[in-house]
Amino acid sequence: MSLEYIRPRNVEEALECLLSRTFKILAGGTDLVIQLREGRHKDLPILDISRLSELRFIREKDGKTVIGALTTLSDLLSSESLRRTAPVLLAAVREIGSVQIRNMGTIGTRFCQIVSLGRKGRTRTMPLPDFLLGPCKTVLESCELIHSVSFSTPPVYQHFEKLGERKAQAISIASTALVSGFKNGRLKGIRVALGSVAPTVIRAKQAEAFLESRPLTPDMILDAGEMAAQEASPISDVRATAAYRRKMVMAMVTRGLWPCLKEVGESR
Numbered sequence: 001m002s003l004e005y006i007r008p009r010n011v012e013e014a015l016e017c018l019l020s021r022t023f024k025i026l027a028g029g030t031d032l033v034i035q036l037r038e039g040r041h042k043d044l045p046i047l048d049i050s051r052l053s054e055l056r057f058i059r060e061k062d063g064k065t066v067i068g069a070l071t072t073l074s075d076l077l078s079s080e081s082l083r084r085t086a087p088v089l090l091a092a093v094r095e096i097g098s099v100q101i102r103n104m105g106t107i108g109t110r111f112c113q114i115v116s117l118g119r120k121g122r123t124r125t126m127p128l129p130d131f132l133l134g135p136c137k138t139v140l141e142s143c144e145l146i147h148s149v150s151f152s153t154p155p156v157y158q159h160f161e162k163l164g165e166r167k168a169q170a171i172s173i174a175s176t177a178l179v180s181g182f183k184n185g186r187l188k189g190i191r192v193a194l195g196s197v198a199p200t201v202i203r204a205k206q207a208e209a210f211l212e213s214r215p216l217t218p219d220m221i222l223d224a225g226e227m228a229a230q231e232a233s234p235i236s237d238v239r240a241t242a243a244y245r246r247k248m249v250m251a252m253v254t255r256g257l258w259p260c261l262k263e264v265g266e267s268r
Contacts, residue, residue, distance in 0.1 A: 003036070011145065018143045023047035025145070027070060028104040047091075055147065058082065063153060069146040073102035086151070088158035088177055095162045098169055102155035108146045118129070123147065125225050132200040154183035155189050157263055159256040162195075163248050165239060172196040173240045176228075176252040181265050186213050192253060193222075197232035197245050203230035207253065214265045225254035 006023075009013035022091040024041045026032055026048040035041060048113045049055070055070040065085060073093050076082055082090055089129065096102060108253070130139050140146065159178045165169030175195035181188040181222050207227040211220065234245035 004178060005048060007048040007051065010262065011052055011054055011147075013143060014047065014052065015143070016039070017047055018145070019266060021045070021206060022142050025049060027108055028072065028106045030101050031104045043114075049145065055082075055145075055231075060085075064150050064152065066148050066150040067107055068148050069108040070106050070139075073105050073107065074092060074099070076104070076107065085153045086158070088154060088160045088179060091160035092162070092175070095172075105151060105266075124160040128201070134199045154179040154191075157182070157260060159254050161256060163252065171239065174234070174245050174248045174252065176249065176255040176256055178253070180211075180262075182266075186263050187211050187216060188213065189263065192228055192256075194228065194232055194249055197249055199233070202231070204253070206231055211257075216260060218261070221254055221257045221261070225250040225252075225256060228253040242250075265267045 006017060008017055022044060024032060024046055026046050027050055029050070031039075032046075050070065052070060055068040056072075056075070057066075057068040057079065058071060058075065059066045060081055064109045065082070073096055076093050077090055093102065094141050097105065113261070126139070131140075133139060157178070157180045160175070161177075162175040163173045165173065172195060175199050177193040178191065180190040191206050192211075193201060194204055195201050204227065207224045210227055211224050215222065227249040229246045230247050231244055234240075234242040234249075236242045240248075
C-alpha cells in the first residue's frame with residue numbers, strides 16, 4: 001500500500017493544504033495509524049501536523065488555561081500549573097491508555113470546554129457541546145484545524161472517577177467528573193459531567209440545579225445521584241448494559257459528592 005504524505009512547516013502552510021483538498025490529519029497517530037493498518041483511508045493523502053510546535057503549549061491568560069491542540073497527554077501530566085489549578089483534568093488523563101499512548105496522544109479532540117478552530121483567514125471559538133455532534137463526529141470542517149482548547153480555572157473541589165473492566169488500559173464503562181466551590185455552607189458553581197453514558201460527554205444539569213446554593217444533606221446527595229442517572233442515556237454493549245451504567249452513574253456521583261459534606265461544613 002502506498003500513501004501520499006505531506007508534512008507542512010507551519011500552521012499557515014497546513015491550512016493552505018487543507019483548502020486545496022481533503023486530507024486525513026496525523027497528529028499523535030494513536031488512532032490513525034491503527035486505522036491505516038486496517039486498510040481504512042487508503043484513498044486519502046496524509047497531512048502530518050505532529051511537528052507544528054506553535055500548537056503545543058500550555059498558557060494561563062485572563063483567568064483561563066489555554067492548551068494547544070498538539071500538547072500531548074504526557075505534557076499535561078508534567079505541567080505544574082495544571083497540577084495546581086486542574087487536578088481533575090490530570091486525574092482523567094492518567095486513565096487514558098499506557099505511558100506510550102500518553103506520550104503520543106494529543107489533547108486536540110479529547111478534552112476541552114472551549115474549542116478554537118482555525119482556518120485560513122478566520123478563527124472561531126465554541127463551547128464543547130456545540131463542537132461534539134456524536135460518537136466520532138464534530139463540527140470540524142475539512143479545511144479547519146483545532147488550534148487550542150481553553151477553560152476557566154475550576155473551583156476548589158475537584159473529583160474524577162472512571163469505571164472500566166480493569167484498573168488500567170480499559171475503555172470506560174462510565175465516568176464522572178465533579179467540580180464545585182463552597183460559600184456559606186452551600187455548594188457554589190457545582191458542575192457534574194458524565195462520560196460514556198450518552199452519545200457525547202454531557203452535564204447533569206438537573207442535578208446541578210438541584211444542588212446549587214442549597215444546604216447540603218446526605219439525602220440531597222442521594223437524590224442528586226439518582227437525578228444524574230436519569231439524565232444519562234446509556235446503551236448496552238459488550239462492556240455493560242444500559243441499566244448497569246445508570247446504576248454506576250448514581251453510585252459514582254453520590255461518591256463524588258460525599259466529601260462535599262465536610263467541605264460545606266468548613267465553609268460556614
